[in-house]
Amino acid sequence: MPASSLDQVVSLCKRRGFIFPGSAIYGGLANTWDYGPLGAELKNRVKRAWWDAFVRCRQDMAGLDTAILMNPKVWEASGHVSSFADPLVDCKKCKQRFRGDKLLEEKLGVEAVAVLKIDQVQPMLLAENIPCPACGSCAWTEAKRFNLMFKTHQGVIEDEGSLAYLRPETAQGIFVNFKHILETMRPRLPFGIAQIGKAFRNEITPGNFTFRTREFEQMEIEYFVDPSGDKKMHFDEWKAGVWEWYTQLGIAPDRLRVREHAKDELSHYSSRTIDIEYAFPWGWGELFGLADRGDFDLAQHSKHSGEELTYTDPDDPKKKFMPHVIEPSFGCDRTVLTFLLEAYTEETLPDGESRTVMRFHPRLAPVDVAVLPLSKKEHLVAKAEELYKKIVHETPLTVDFDVTGSIGKRYRRQDEIGTPKCVTVDFGTLGEDEKQGDKDTVTIRDRDSLEQVRVSLGGIVDALSAAR
C-alpha cells in the first residue's frame, strides 16, 4: 500500500534527508523545498531514467538545455503575457487571496469547474457557500485574472526596457531553437526535442508539499509531426509510452487515470489535451499533460520574429511546411513526489516487528547497496571496507557504509531510505565462525522479500549488478 497521508512522506523526507523545508534557519519561505542528499540523488535518477527512455535510447529525439531568461518578446508571441492567468478571488473579511477555481474544484470536482468562465467564479463560490480556508467567512470579491509569470529586470536599470520573465515553461526554449536543430542535426519528421529544466509560476495557492510550488522542474518534449499524417497515432503512442514509463518504474496502474480536457478548458495553444492523473492522498491530481499544440507556437514565433520556421521535406525539397507539435510535458517534482508516495509502505514483519520501507524501483533508489559489518571489531570493519571499495570501483552502484547501531537497526534505516540490497560482512566471511557462513562469503539481504542469500566475495559484483 502507498502512503495514506501526505504527512507520512513529508516527515520521512525530512527525517531521512530527502526533502527539507526551504530557508529553514530563517523561519522558512512558504512553499519552498530543498532536496537533501537522498532527494537530490532520487531526483537525478528520475531525470536519468526519463532521459534514457525518451532521449538517449531513441533515434528520433534530440536534447537541449536552454536559458531560463529569454527575450520578453518570446512570451508575447507565445501568448503567456496575455493569457497565462488564473482567477484570483479575495476574501473581503480577512483579505487573503485564493484561486477561485481551485476552491470550487475541491467541492465540485475538476470536471464541473473546468469549463467555468471568469465572471462565473464569484457567483458560484457564493451559491455553493464555499468558506474562506483562512477565516471561514463566505464573502468573496469578483474574480480577477492574475498573470502567473514572475517578472525581473536584466542589468542595472530597472525600467520597462530591462523587463524579463522567469520562464513559466521549458517548452518555449525548444521552439525558439527549432531552426538551430534543423540546421545542425538535420532531423527527419517525425522528431522530437527534449529538455529538463526549472520553470517558475507565481501560483496563487501553492501547496501539498512539492505538488504545487512556485519554482519547479519540468521534463518536456516537443514532438514535431507532419500535419497531413496521422496525428492521432502519434498522440496515442505518446500516451501509451508515458503510461508504460510510469508503470514500469513502479506506479500501480490502478492509481493512474487519463483525463481528457473539455474543449472550454483547453490552454490557449491546445486543440486537444489529456492529463495523466495520480491518486494523491488528497484526491486525483495532474501528474503529466499531453497536448496537441498544432503549429500555434512555430506560427507565432515566425510571425513575431520574422524568421521562417518551416521544415523542408528532404525527399521533395519543394514541399515546405510548418510541422505540428505533440507535447508530452512531465512535472519532475510531481513525478518524484509520486514515486515517494507510491514507495512508502508500513508493514508488520513475520517476527511481529513493524517497519517503514520505501519500495523504490531499483533504478530509482538513491542508494543501491549498503555494506554492513556485523560488529565494530576492527578487523571485521577493515574487511567490510575492502568490500565497499571493490563494489564502488568495479560497479556504477551507489554504496552506503554503516557501522553504527545494531544490525537490526541498520537494516531498518536502509529499509526507510529504500536501499534494495544490504551486504553483511560477518565472522564467517573472515573464516572465524563456520556457523555464520563459509570463509570469503557474505550475506545479501533483499529489501522486499527479506530473503538472505550467501554469496562468495568473488561473485558479489555480478550478484549485485544482476539485481539492478
Ligand code: GAP
Ligand atoms: N508546456 C506545457 C505545460 O507547461 P502544464 O500542464 O502547465 O503544461 C506541465 O505543466 C506539468 O508541469 C504538469 O503536468 C505538472 O506536472 C507540472 N507543473 C505545472 N505547474 C506546476 C507547479 N506549480 N508546481 C509543480 N509542478 C507543476
